[in-house]
Amino acid sequence: MDTERVAQVRTAMPAGEDVADLAEVFGLLSDPGRLRLMVALLGGELCVGDLAVAAGSSESATSHALRILRAHRVVSVRRSGRMAYYSLADAHVRTLLEVALAHVEHSVMVHQHPVGSDVRG
């Protein structure tokens, strides 16, 4: 038990609420459906129907997902008649998204289905 080292790490650790907020943001990004939605929005605003097609999920699921993203201020809506145009509203999320996508692009990370293949069997 390296008490000193632990104390140092605990000091460097962000406040509990900050960690919780961060975890929440990552949680938003952790659903493939929502992730596709946000990636689709990287290029600019899109209406719900188009978003659903682009993300490959039902309109209902898309609407539910957008509701959550809206509640977290990750996206914003612009209404025009009966249409609703969504766009990315959170710069941090956009950055995270771009960083992650950049890594995926030129990635040597071949798909190797890590889950279940534990080390030291």
Add this chain to the structure above:
Amino acid sequence: MDTERVAQVRTAMPAGEDVADLAEVFGLLSDPGRLRLMVALLGGELCVGDLAVAAGSSESATSHALRILRAHRVVSVRRSGRMAYYSLADAHVRTLLEVALAHVEHSVMVHQHPVGSDVRG
């Protein structure tokens, strides 16, 4: 339905497996406990007991969490006697972590509990 625009977005969209992998990584980061573990490891390797204290959770929960991170190759172990020293093994995750933390640091994002406080009530 802007067919052209949708087609373009769908073309720019990463492959399904890439999105899934990304979502999985974000999912790893979406648990406060695991997140604290990874943040603690940013400064270098730490043993399980210290990690548990630093992250503020039980040793069992910590061990379970580490098992998952290990399975995803996010952390690696160095064993010395009965001790197990863990360290971050994934450069992408490290970058994501650093970017996210940097945003949290100099953030104007005051805690405003976004969930439930929907727009246009």
Add this chain to the structure above:
DNA sequence: TCGTCGTATGAGCAGGCTTTCAGGTGTCCG
């Protein structure tokens, strides 16, 4: 005004997740 379209919402269900509890393995010290 009536029907249709685009979207939003609520209930309910199936599935996954993390934690705790209890017990197990391997290592170090006397």
Add this chain to the structure above:
DNA sequence: CGGACACCTGAAAGCCTGCTCATACGACGA
């Protein structure tokens, strides 16, 4: 060798999540 220590693991509980189905709302066109 026996006990203590650091860590690992399995099973069960409780919680939360995201989907589908059905329905409701506002806007547009005839």
